Amino acid sequence: MTVPAAPPTAHGSPMTRVAGGAGFGAATWAVAQRGVRRTLRTPQILVMGLVQSVAFLLIFRYVFGGAIGTGGVGYVDYMIPGLLTVSGLFAGMSAAVAVAEDLASGYLDRLRSLPMPRTAALAGQVAADTVRVALILAVSAALAFAVGFRVHAGWGSALAGFGLCVLFGFAFVWMFVALGLLTASPQAAQGVGFLALPLSFVSGAYVPVETMPGWLRGFAEHQPVTVMMDAVRVLTQGDAAALGHAPGYYVWRSLAWTTGIVLVSGAIALTRFRKI
Known part of the structure; x- marks a missing residue:
């Protein structure tokens, strides 16, 4: 059974209820449920994301950790906040492929x-x-x-740090959705998603940015991944992180980057979606 297309003017405002149809909240909930069910029915999506995260965790904890100096904080406590931030970024990469597949399938x-x-x-x-x-x-x-990470700033602060990681992942999901719509091909979307790799490695996730060449350090210090992981570090390690500013300084910077990514990526995604 086919569904007649709605008149072009029916969607005038993207957030308003369409006459005779579902409101924004109900429609979003229905689409989200379908997305969650698809994930549960294809558990390899979750498994691959976890395998990648666990592989990085074990490699940097047990292979490279003994050779990297991080000052007054142990390497595992230094590395984990960065790894969680990057894990949220990597976990969002499959959103580009998913939206490209949905577009290709109709x-x-x-x-x-x-x-x-x-x-x-x-x-x-x-x-x-x-x-x-x-x-x-x-x-x-x-x-x-399980591999030795410990919180040194209180559990309330640590939970706030975890929330920031989820929020950062949410922002990059919007970015990958926009990329998936722009590429309109699952194969191309998968390739474009790996553009996130430079953001993860040219950052303070695994090594202090002070060890990088001067021309690279400027980028590494001010790009969004480093800004976010600094916020997570100070929220989980407190004074042990020795970053030089109060926690609020890093949290507000991270929120500013997150908001900017969501606004820009959301605008690109919605504009592209209307033109498809």
């Missing part, structure tokens, strides 16, 4: 024809992928404690 076209706000189609996808990111981060955090 699923997004069907959603566009339904009497619902078009914004809800993307918001629901992002919500489902953010749930997946949070699950991967939770398992990674549990494994981090």
Whole structure:
């Protein structure tokens, strides 16, 4: 059974309820449920994300950790906040492939024809992928404690740091959704997703940025991944992190970057979605 396309003017505002259709909240919830079910029915999506995170954890903890100096904080306590930040980034990469597959299969076209706000189609996808990111981060955090990571700034502060990692993953899910819509091909989306690798390695995730050449250090210090992981470090390690500023300084910088990524990526994704 086919569904008649809604009139072009029915979607005037992307957040308003369409006459006779679902509101933004209900439509987003329905799309998100479908995304979560798809993840549960294809557990390899979760498994591959976890395998990548665990592999990096074990390699840097037991292979490289003994050769990297981090000043007054132990390497495992230095590395884990960076690893969790990067894990949220990597976990969001599959969002680009998922949205490109939905576009190629016609699923997004069907959603566009339904009497619902078009914004809800993307918001629901992002919500489902953010749930997946949070699950991967939770398992990674549990494994981090198993290999020796410890919190030195109080559990309330540490939970806030975990929340920042999830929020950062949410921001990059929006970025990867935008990339998936721009490429419109699952194969191309998978390749474009690996552009995130320089952000993870040219950062303070695994080694102090002070050890990098001067021309590279400037970028590494001020790019969003380093800013976020500095916030997570100070929230989990407190004074032991020895970063030079109060926690609020790093938290507000990280929130500013996160907000900027969401606004820019969301605008690109919605503009592209309307033109497809």
